[in-house]
Amino acid sequence: xxxxxxxxxxxxxxxxxxxxxxxxxxxxxxxxxxxxxxxxxxxxxxxxxxxxxxxxxxxxxxxxxxxxxxxxxxxxxxxxxxxxxxxxxxxxxxxxxxxxxxxxxxxxxxxxxxxxxxxxxxxxxxxxxxxxxxxxxxxxxxxxxxxxxxxxxxxxxxxxxxxxxxxxxxxxxxxxxxxxxxxxxxxxxxxxxxxxxxxxxxxxxxxxxxxxxxxxxxxxxxxxxxxxxxxxxxxxxxxxxxxxxxxxxxxxxxxxxxxxxxxxxxxxxxxxxxxxxxxxxxxxxxxxxxxxxxxxxxxxxxxxxxxxxxxxxxxxxxxxxxxxxxxxxxxxxxxxxxxxxxxxxxxxxxxxxxxxxxxxxxxxxxxxxxxxxxxxxxxxxxxxxxxxxxxxxxxxxxxxxxxxxxxxxxxxxxxx
Numbered sequence: 073x074x075x076x077x078x079x080x081x082x083x084x085x086x087x088x089x090x091x092x093x094x095x096x097x098x099x100x101x102x103x104x105x106x107x108x109x110x111x112x113x114x115x116x117x118x119x120x121x122x123x124x125x126x127x128x129x130x131x132x133x134x135x136x137x138x139x140x141x142x143x144x145x146x147x148x149x150x151x152x153x154x155x156x157x158x159x160x161x162x163x164x165x166x167x168x169x170x171x172x173x174x175x176x177x178x179x180x181x182x183x184x185x186x187x188x189x190x191x192x193x194x195x196x197x198x199x200x201x202x203x204x205x206x207x208x209x210x211x212x213x214x215x216x217x218x219x220x221x222x223x224x225x226x227x228x229x230x231x232x233x234x235x236x237x238x239x240x241x242x243x244x245x246x247x248x249x250x251x252x253x254x255x256x257x258x259x260x261x262x263x264x265x266x267x268x269x270x271x272x273x274x275x276x277x278x279x280x281x282x283x284x285x286x287x288x289x290x291x292x293x294x295x296x297x298x299x300x301x302x303x304x305x306x307x308x309x310x311x312x313x314x315x316x317x318x319x320x321x322x323x324x325x326x327x328x329x330x331x332x333x334x335x336x337x338x339x340x341x342x343x344x345x346x347x348x349x350x351x352x353x354x355x356x357x358x359x360x361x362x363x364x365x366x367x368x369x370x371x372x373x374x375x376x377x378x379x380x381x382x383x384x385x386x387x388x389x390x391x392x393x394x395x396x397x398x399x400x401x402x403x404x405x406x407x408x409x410x411x412x413x414x415x416x417x418x419x420x421x422x423x424x425x426x427x428x429x430x431x432x433x434x435x436x437x438x439x440x441x442x443x444x445x446x447x448x449x450x451x452x453x454x455x456x457x458x459x460x461x462x463x464x465x466x467x468x469x470x471x472x473x474x475x476x477x478x479x480x481x482x483x484x485x486x487x488x
Contacts, residue, residue, distance in 0.1 A: 102386040103135030109152060109162035111145040117347035118340070121407035128403060129394050136387050146266050156180050156379060163382035164391065167211050169202065169373035169442045170271065170456070173449035176205040182378040184209045187389045192396050195415050202442070203375045211375025212396065213414035215340075218436040219276050219369050222342055222359040222429060223334040224327065224352055227253055231333070235360055239304050242334070242363045246313035249333035256315035257333040258308060259323035264464050266319055271456040272372050274463065275443040276336060277301040280364025285445045285455065291484050293459060294477040302466055302473040304364075309467045328352060336362060338372055339410035339433040346427070359429035361436060371440035412437050451487045458483040 108126065113119045127138050141162045143151045149171050155161035156175075167175060175181050185208060188196075196212070203211035221242075223235055228245070231252040236242040246257025261270040278285065281304065283297030292298065308314055315323045315332060320341075326332045328345040330352050346354040362369050376395070378388045394400055401417040409419055410433040424430050445452045462476035 102390060104384045104387055105137050105139050106164055106384055106388055106391060107139050107141050107162040109141040109143065109165040111143055111148045113140045113142040114144065115344045118344050118407065125400065125403035125407045126395065128400060129391050132394060133390065145269055149268055156381060159381045161379050161381060163379060163384050163388045165377055165379060166214055167375045167377050170444050170452050172211060172375060173444065174453060176210050177450045180380050181210040182380050182385055184212065184378065187392050188396060192393060195396065197414065197416050199412060200414050202373060211377040214374040214376040215408045215411035215413050216437065217338045217340050217372040217411050218433045218440050219336060219338050219362065220359045220432050220436055221334060221336050221362055222357055224330060225356050225358050227255060227333040235358055236363050238363050243308060243311050246334060247311060250313040255331045255333060257313035259315040259318060259327065259332045259335050261320050262309060262467060263319060264460055267457065267460055270460060272370055272443045275370035276362060277305050279368035279370055279441060280362045280366055282366040286447050289447045291481060293481040293484055299474045299477055302463055302477060306466050306473060343409045354427045357429050359432040367439045369436055369440045370443055373442050410434060454487050455484045
């Protein structure tokens with residue numbers, strides 16, 4: 073634990089030290105090779121579709137080529153911190169919403185207010201507003217990814233259970249699937265080694281039980297609602313029906329192979345799992361809102377931005393202007409599927425027919441929120457670590473949820 077904290081401090085320090093200097097790319101011109109960082113390039117099927125969508129620019133500008141920088145999601149932020157802290161890194165990058173305040177605070181992002189013309193700005197929907205920091209547009213919305221409960225229809229039928237609508241039903245159904253099919257009834261992230269994405273996933277439970285991480289400028293980590301959420305998560309973990317010990321890559325592979333009954337995960341993950349899948353086809357998946365008391369849920373918001381130290385900032389800005397044009401957005405909507413993107417372009421009716429769960433995820437956008445701690449934006453990584461370290465103690469060591477969140481509250485309140 074202490075080593076993890078030490079590494080985090082060193083990375084943050086290098087990021088701030090590197091980005092505090094003035095300067096830019098070594099070869100800033102309107103052509104050249106644009107390096108584009110995104111973990112999504114690694115997603116089977118979907119990654120290829122996305123790359124085709126963004127790489128369409130090269131047909132309009134022969135002076136530019138695009139190159140992928142692929143980094144696993146769990147290592148993405150730490151890798152970019154190190155690279156940008158050394159005044160390097162990609163030209164273009166996808167920025168998780170929980171990472172944006174940290175990069176902005178370090179001065180690591182190029183302002184984008186001059187990229188889009190009036191028509192381009194008018195075509196944007198409100199999702200890009202969250203990409204503004206201190207009045208400067210530092211990122212435009214790439215996608216807003218929502219969550220839902222979804223299930224393998226065949227496994228539920230084999231277990232003779234109906235899709236659950238509340239927490240008690242979720243545990244009961246998961247146990248029935250485990251008992252009657254031998255497969256885990258439920259899977260979700262639950263380990264500190266996936267801390268960054270787990271935080272976003274876990275916030276579904278907090279919000280779904282009516283909780284929040286802060287309110288009116290004060291931290292509310294140990295609120296009764298949050299304690300109830302951790303208690304429910306513990307009950308699921310201890311039920312014997314959950315895929316305990318599996319990381320996201322493992323349990324997603326199992327769902328894809330028809331070996332997991334139900335999951336709470338995002339639409340991007342589901343899109344990848346059902347792509348060209350003959351074992352669990354898209355039409356073999358059902359979905360509903362989360363089985364929690366409140367309608368609220370988490371969302372994973374991602375922005376596209378330009379590295380302050382990019383070698384080809386002028387070319388990157390030209391690409392960005394093109395990307396928010398109607399043709400590129402149409403291609404992006406087809407690749408990003410159930411996500412809400414930066415303009416109001418929607419996936420085709422044929423796509424929705426082939427993936428009948430899509431409207432459930434899109435409807436969740438009305439009550440979803442990001443996992444950035446309001447009023448403590450730049451401290452979200454430290455707060456995240458304090459909370460999830462204690463949640464893991466509840467799961468693994470059997471600690472009391474109220475006591476654990478009380479400790480997390482005290483630890484987070486020390487942050488300045």
